[in-house]
Amino acid sequence: MSTFEKPCGVLGAGSFGTAVANLLAENRDVLMWARRPEVIERMTSSGTLPSRVVGIPGLKEIADGCSLIFVTIPSSDFRSVLQQCAPHLRPDHILIHTTKGLDLSLPEGTSPTEPDRISREHIHTMSEVIRQETVVIRVGCMAGPNLAGEIMAGKPAATVIASKFDEVIEQGVRALRSSRFRVYQNHDITGAELSGVLKNTIAIGSGIVQGMDLGENAQALLITMGLGDMIRLGKVLGSDLRAFMGLAGIGDLIATSHSKASRNFTVGYRIGQGEPLSVILDSMTEVAEGVNTIRIATALARHYKVRIPVISTLHRILFEGLSTTEGVKLLMEHPFDVDAEFF
C-alpha cells in the first residue's frame, strides 16, 4: 500500500457512521460530515473517534477531498442528503453505503401503512437512490452482522462489500480491512441490500417465538423458513441470491434473530409476551423498520404471487388480529415440507 492515500469520506455521524470511521482510521485519514458538525468535535475530543478523523462542515469539501465515500445516512434522510451532495459529486467518485432500508415511491393515493398495489418499480434500494440522484455509477454496499457497539469495543467481526464493480470492492476492502475486521466480497449488491432489509421481519418472528418460550428448535425452524421467504422474495426483486447465502444474508439473520440489542427482535419478543403492538410502538423511541417491512413484503409477495408463509403470518398477527398461538399453529400446518426448496 502506498504511503500517501487520499482520505476517505464518511457521511453521517450516527452510531454506525462512527464505527465505520473508526475502522477506516486504522488505514487512512477520514473526513467526516454530519448534519451537526459539533457532534464530531465532541466525539474526537472525548476519544470516541481517533484524531485521524476530521469533522468537515461542507459536503463540497468531502467530495473534493475524497474519491471513496461511505454513506451512513438513515433511509428516511438518505435521498435528501444525496440530493444536497449531488452537485459536488463527479463520475470518478465511488460511493459505498451502509444503510439497511428501502426508499418507497408509492403510486398516488396509496397509503404507506396499507400498501396495496406495489411492485418493484415502487421500491428502491439505497444504491438505486444514489444512481437516481447523482452521476455516480460505481456504487457499493456494506452489509453483514455489524453491531456498531461491538465494532467500537474492538471485537472481531467481518462484513461484506457488495458491488457489481470489482474496482469498488477492491477500494472498499483496502480501506476497511484490518487485523480485527475481515472484509468479504460479493457481486450481488441487490441481494445484500435486500437481505439487510428483509431479515428484520424474521427478527420480529424470532422474537415472538422466544417471547412465547417455544424453545430453540422452534426458533431455528422459524429462522430457516424465514430465510426461504427472504430468498423467494429476493429472487423476484432482482437478486441472484449469492448474497443471501453469505454473511450479508444468513450471517446478519443469525445475529439479528438472537440479539436483544435488535429493536426488531425486541418488538417480536414483547408481542410474544402478550403486549399489543400499539403499546409497544408507543413505548419505543426508535423505529423498528421490520414492522413496516412486513407490510411492504406482504404487498410485494401478493403482486408477484410469491409464497412467504412466515412473513404473511407475521402480517396477520401484527395487523389482522391473529393470535400468536393461532399463528404458530398456522405455520406448523403449512402444507409445504420440502427442505431448502427455494433453489
Add this chain to the structure above:
Amino acid sequence: MSKPQPQPSPFEHIIRDIREWPIYRLSRNRSKFIEEVTKEAFANLSARSNSNTLEEIIAKALYMEQTRIREDHWSIDPRDEKAFWANVKSRLLQAGNGEAKSAQREKLVREIIARYAHEIAGRFKPRTYGFAKKLVRFFFARLLNAPARRGGIRYLVTGKRVSIYDKITLTGPIDSIRSLAKTSTIVIIPTHFSNLDSVVMGWVIEAMGLPAFLYGAGLNLFNIRLLGYFMNRLGAYKVDRRKKNIIYLETLNAYSTLALHRGAHSLFFPGGTRSRSGSIEKKLKLGLLRTTIDAQRRNFSEGDGRKVIIVPAVISYHVVLEAPALIEQFLAATGKERYYSDTDRFSTSYKMARLILRVFAAPSDFTISFGRPMDVFGHSVDDEGQSLDAQGNPIDISRYFMLNGAFHEDTQRDAEYNKLLAQTILSEYYRSNVVLSSHLVAFTAFELFRKQHPRLDLFELLRLPPRECRLSYPLFAETVERLRNRILMIQDEGKVNVSPKMSESIEEVIRYGLRNLGIFHSKRPLLRSRTGDIITRDLKTLYYYRNRLDGYNLHEHV
C-alpha cells in the same frame, strides 16, 4: 398518369462532399486500416492469454471452423476456406520448442486475424452509393407517390414529425441528431423485426442528410447476391454469426472499435437477430455494443474529446412479411411445439425485391421513431454532445474511466458499464415505440381470445382451430377503446408514443387497424366476418403482432 419525379429529401446533407465522409476515408485506406485492426485484435487477444493458451485458442477456433465448414456451409463462403484451415492444422501440429514455437503461434494467430479482418471489412464506393441512392429514390418516388400523390413531402417542424412520401414517418429529435453528427460519432441502434430494416434504415439515414453509416450486416444477407453487391459498397461490414470463436470475435470488436474511434458513424442491430416473437427486444447482445464504450475510452485516453453518441431507433410496421415464419421459430424454440424447419423465405434477390415492392406498393405506412441521443453511460446530451445530468448540469464523462484521479483501464468495470447501457437502451426502446392501430387491434383480439378460453395455456390456445375464435364487435370495440385510453395515459407519462391515427374515433381506429394488420399474409390474422364479428384465420401470426405491445402491462386492462 404523369411521370413521378424523384423528390429531394427535406434535409440538406450535413457534409456535401462524399470525400469528406468518415466512412469514405476509412474505406480509402482500407488495407492500412485492416492492418491496424489486426494489430489491435492481436494485442487484445494476447492481453488475455499467455502463449500456452494461445495454442488452445487456435486449436479451439480450428475445431469450430472445421465443424462449421462441414455442417453449415454457405455459398458465400470463400473457396479456399478448407485449405486454409487444413494448413492451420498442420502448422499447429508441427513440433517445436520454446521461443521458436511461441513465435510461430503468434504468427499463425496474426494470419487468422488478418483473414477475418479482410472478410469483415466493407468497401464503401461513392459511385455505387450514388447509384443506389438514385435507384432507391426513384423506387420510392414511383411506388409511393404514384398511388397517393396528395401531400408529397410533408415536414411538420412544430410536431417534430416528418412525413416523407406519406408513407414513412420519422419522429424524434432529428435536428439534434443531425447537429450531433457534425461533432460526434453517432451510433444508431434500431430494433430488428424484418430483413427490410437494413434497407429502410439505410434510406432513412440518407433522407436525413447524414453521411453514409458503417453498418454491421449479417453475412447471411450477403448470400442474396444483389443485396450483397449494394451492401458491400454502401458501407456494410460483415458479421458472421456462425463464427463464435474468440479470434473472430476479437477481430470483429477491434474492427468496430477502431472504426468508431476514427469517427465513422455506425449502425448495428443490438438485438443481434430479428425478433422472433414480435415483441421489442428484451435483451441485447453485448459484444458490438461494448465497442462503443471501448471507442469512447480510447478517445479520452488519447486526449480526443470526441463523443460516441448512442441513438436508439424503433421501427414500427403494420406488417412484417416474415411474421408467420418468425413466430413459428419462436414457438419451436420455446420448446413446446414440434419444430418446423422453415427456410428463410426471402433468401433470393427476386424474393427480396418482391418483398420490398409489396410493402411499398400497398397502402401501408410505417414509422421510424428515434429515441433520446445519449452518451455511452446513458446520460442525455445537448446538440454539441455535452453530457448532462438529471438537473441539466454538464458532466465530464471521461472521469468514469478514472480511478483516484487517473485514467485506469479495467475491463470488468467497462463490462458493467456496458450492461447498464444495454438496460438504458431497452427502456428507451419502450419509450420511443410508436403504437400503431394494427398493434392495438391485434393485442385486444388476442387477449380477448385468451380470456374466452381461460383453461387453455398459450400453446393449447394457439392450437385451436381459428373458427373457434370469434368476438362480437361491441365487446371488441369496447375493449379496444379501454386499451386505447390506457395507452394514451401511458403516453402522457412519457413511456410510449402513439401514431396520430390512434386519436381518431374508435370505429376508425379499428377499421384502419384491421385494414393494415398483416395485410400481405395469405391468411389474415384478423378481420371482420360477414356477420360483423371479429375473427382470425391465423392465431399464431396474430400472437406475433400482439407481442408488439408486450411490456406495458396492458393485459391487466382487458
